[in-house]
Amino acid sequence: MQKIQHYGIKEFAKTESAIDNYVEDIKINGFTILSDVVSRDLLPTIRDKVDQVYETQASEIEYCGDLADINDANIGRALLAYDEIFLNLATQPIFLDLVKRLLGDYFILQMQNAIINLPNQNNYQISWHRDLNYQHFTSSRPLAISILVCIDDFSLETGGTCVLPSSHKIEAFPSEQFIKNNEKNIIAKAGSALVMDSMLFHRAGYNSSVNVRRGINHMYCLPIIKQQISFPAMLNGKYADDAFLNKFLGYDSETGRSVTEWRARKFEKNKL
Ligand SMILES: O=C(O)CCC(=O)C(=O)O
Numbered sequence: 001m002q003k004i005q006h007y008g009i010k011e012f013a014k015t016e017s018a019i020d021n022y023v024e025d026i027k028i029n030g031f032t033i034l035s036d037v038v039s040r041d042l043l044p045t046i047r048d049k050v051d052q053v054y055e056t057q058a059s060e061i062e063y064c065g066d067l068a069d070i071n072d073a074n075i076g077r078a079l080l081a082y083d084e085i086f087l088n089l090a091t092q093p094i095f096l097d098l099v100k101r102l103l104g105d106y107f108i109l110q111m112q113n114a115i116i117n118l119p120n121q122n123n124y125q126i127s128w129h130r131d132l133n134y135q136h137f138t139s140s141r142p143l144a145i146s147i148l149v150c151i152d153d154f155s156l157e158t159g160g161t162c163v164l165p166s167s168h169k170i171e172a173f174p175s176e177q178f179i180k181n182n183e184k185n186i187i188a189k190a191g192s193a194l195v196m197d198s199m200l201f202h203r204a205g206y207n208s209s210v211n212v213r214r215g216i217n218h219m220y221c222l223p224i225i226k227q228q229i230s231f232p233a234m235l236n237g238k239y240a241d242d243a244f245l246n247k248f249l250g251y252d253s254e255t256g257r258s259v260t261e262w263r264a265r266k267f268e269k270n271k272l
Contacts, residue, residue, distance in 0.1 A: 037149065
């Protein structure tokens with residue numbers, strides 16, 4: 001590779017490993033892409049399980065009405081509470097290593113959702129948003145990291161994910177002209193993952209193919225942020241004996257139910 005020429009520069013960032021490069025991408029651009037994080041053999045099983053979880057969840061709530069009326073059609077939620085394959089996905093070493101580099105050693109899983117992007121249909125993920133919805137401040141360090149795993153190919157036809165590079169560093173949503181000039185459509189093969197600072201503005205692409213395009217998004221965040229749906233409540237003690245999963249799934253950072261219960265929990269921790 002040709003050496004990069006420069007002059008008048010005294011300070012230089014250095015990277016020494018692939019993970020250093022990913023971290024630098026995320027800090028500066030707000031996103032990076034990891035290839036081949038899920039083995040090709042596993043993808044068909046994951047696709048089936050995503051569809052099954054969604055169908056189960058949709059039928060459980062049918063008595064209330066149509067999920068489209070609450071902007072929640074074709075989204076599967078809290079997947080790992082239904083099948084361990086999704087916990088294995090969320091805890092892949094490369095994901096955890098990367099998140100640890102960006103958030104430090106105490107982070108929790110805030111949500112794990114499947115986006116089932118159907119052919120020629122709008123869904124609310126097609127609209128620009130930040131995963132930390134409604135937030136309009138910047139922070140010197142990331143508060144949360146999103147990892148969107150491509151379960152099907154994200155192509156020009158199935159719709160990639162559009163991002164606004166570096167927009168995690170600005171407060172307000174930029175002008176229409178800026179968006180038109182700067183949006184970047186990320187294309188990635190099934191089995192890859194798009195990692196973003198959760199404050200990056202992004203949206204799903206429109207699926208103009210004839211195939212379903214599924215992605216599984218995870219948000220890893222500092223434990224001061226609430227989970228979207230309580231994993232401890234859904235899992236009811238499952239995995240709580242594992243020291244890492246206890247923290248990761250939010251058992252350790254649950255809101256105290258009373259002063260006594262909160263203090264009793266601290267006494268329990270002291271014994272470990
Ligand atoms: O499916 C996509 O490309 C984007 C998904 C998304 O925006 C989200 O889950 O927040």
